[in-house]
Amino acid sequence: MKFFLAALLFFHGIVLTMAQAQAPAKAQAPAPGPAGPTNVTAILSKAGQFTMFIRLLQSTQEADQINNQLNNSNSGLTIFAPPDNSFSNLKSGLLNSLSDQQKVQLVQFHVLPNYISQSEFQTASNPLRTQAGNSNDGEYPLNITTSGNQVNITTGVVNTTVSNSLYSDGQLAVYQVDQVLLPLAFFRTPAPAPAPVAAKPKKGAKEADTSDDDNTDDSSGAIELVNFGLSKVVFAASLVASIYMVL
Numbered sequence: 474m475k476f477f478l479a480a481l482l483f484f485h486g487i488v489l490t491m492a493q494a495q496a497p498a499k500a501q502a503p504a505p506g507p508a509g510p511t512n513v514t515a516i517l518s519k520a521g522q523f524t525m526f527i528r529l530l531q532s533t534q535e536a537d538q539i540n541n542q543l544n545n546s547n548s549g550l551t552i553f554a555p556p557d558n559s560f561s562n563l564k565s566g567l568l569n570s571l572s573d574q575q576k577v578q579l580v581q582f583h584v585l586p587n588y589i590s591q592s593e594f595q596t597a598s599n600p601l602r603t604q605a606g607n608s609n610d611g612e613y614p615l616n617i618t619t620s621g622n623q624v625n626i627t628t629g630v631v632n633t634t635v636s637n638s639l640y641s642d643g644q645l646a647v648y649q650v651d652q653v654l655l656p657l658a659f660f661r662t663p664a665p666a667p668a669p670v671a672a673k674p675k676k677g678a679k680e681a682d683t684s685d686d687d688n689t690d691d692s693s694g695a696i697e698l699v700n701f702g703l704s705k706v707v708f709a710a711s712l713v714a715s716i717y718m719v720l
Contacts, residue, residue, distance in 0.1 A: 510540065510543075510544045511540065511543045511544055511642075511644070511645055512540055513530065513536055513539050513540060513543075513552065513645070513647070514527050514530060514531065514536050516639065516640045516645075516647055517530075517554060517639070517647070520554075520639045520640075520647075520649075522556045522557050522558075523554055523555075523556055523557065524557055525555075525557050525560040526554050526555055526556075526557075526560075526583075529576060529579070529580050530580060532576070533573075533576050533577045533580050535577065535580045535581065535584075539552070539584065543644060543645055548586065548587065549587055549588025549643075549644045549645060549646075550584060550585065550586065550587070550588065550644075550645050550646075551584070551585035551587065551588055551589045551645075551646045551647075551648070552583060552584050552585075552645070552646070552647045552648070553583045553584075553585075553626070553635070553648055553649075553650045553654060554583070554639065554647055554648065554649055554650065555583070555649075555650050555651075555652060555653045555654070556649060559650070559651060559652045559653050560653060562652070562653075563653060571659070575659060578605045578606070578613075578656065578658070579605075579653075579655075579656070579659075581603060581604035581605040581606075582603050582604075582605040582613055582615070582628075582654055582656045583603075583650075583654055584603060584604040585601055585602065585603055585604070586602060586603075586604055588643065588644055588645065588646055589646060590641065590646060591622075591624070591635075591638060591648075594617055594619055594624045594635075595619050597617050599616040599617060600614045600615055600616050601615045601616070601617060603615055605656060606658075612656065612657060612658035612661075613656045613657070613658055614628060614629050614657060615627075615628055615654070616628075623635075624648075626650060626654065628654050628655060628656055628657060629656075629657035630655040630656070630657055630659075630660055631652050631653070631654055631655050633650050633651045633652040633654070634650070634651055635648045635649070635650055636649050636650065636651050637649040
């Protein structure tokens with residue numbers, strides 16, 4: 474009996490080993506790789522409808538600047554991204570009329586040099602500082618007001634709202650805005666040049682002018698004297714002629 478049980482266990486072990494050998498090995502799931510570097514154009518491409526803004530980011534090389542800043546420093550960024558239809562609503566030819574430097578400033582005006590979550594808009598101090606320049610000089614003002622959960626933006630030229638949160642990771646925040654943010658600096662009329670001030674005449678020149686006037690007066694007086702003498706001579710000649718005819 475013991476021999477029979479031992480043999481049964483032996484054959485069971487053989488069958489089990491053969492079954493395990495024939496079963497296909499299960500593939501192990503790969504370990505998750507490290508997260509790739511932040512790429513703002515990839516974020517916008519995934520969101521869709523931001524082709525024009527992506528082109529501006531790339532043509533001005535601001536996309537590379539933003540990505541380098543995000544991946545090589547601890548400073549966060551906030552980006553206001555206008556969709557394609559907002560560019561279609563711009564005045565015809567406006568974008569093409571901008572210089573290369575102005576296009577850079579236009580993109581930079583949509584970027585804040587710090588991370589702002591949606592809740593932080595409630596306590597943000599105006600005017601917000603953008604990458605385009607100092608907002609306190611009145612050239613690039615960007616002001617935020619909130620009404621409940623709605624965030625309103627004004628630039629002095631454009632009034633719009635934040636309509637959607639596209640991305641947020643604690644370092645980069647990307648928000649959709651309904652219009653292209655046009656800075657006031659692009660529409661300021663240059664101050665007219667001051668009128669030239671007439672040069673004061675030199676002292677010597679004034680005296681010379683006065684002297685000429687005096688000479689002119691003297692000449693006029695002399696001419697009047699000559700004319701008076703000639704009239705006397707003519708009168709005397711006429712008188713003599715009359716007497717002679719009477720005689």
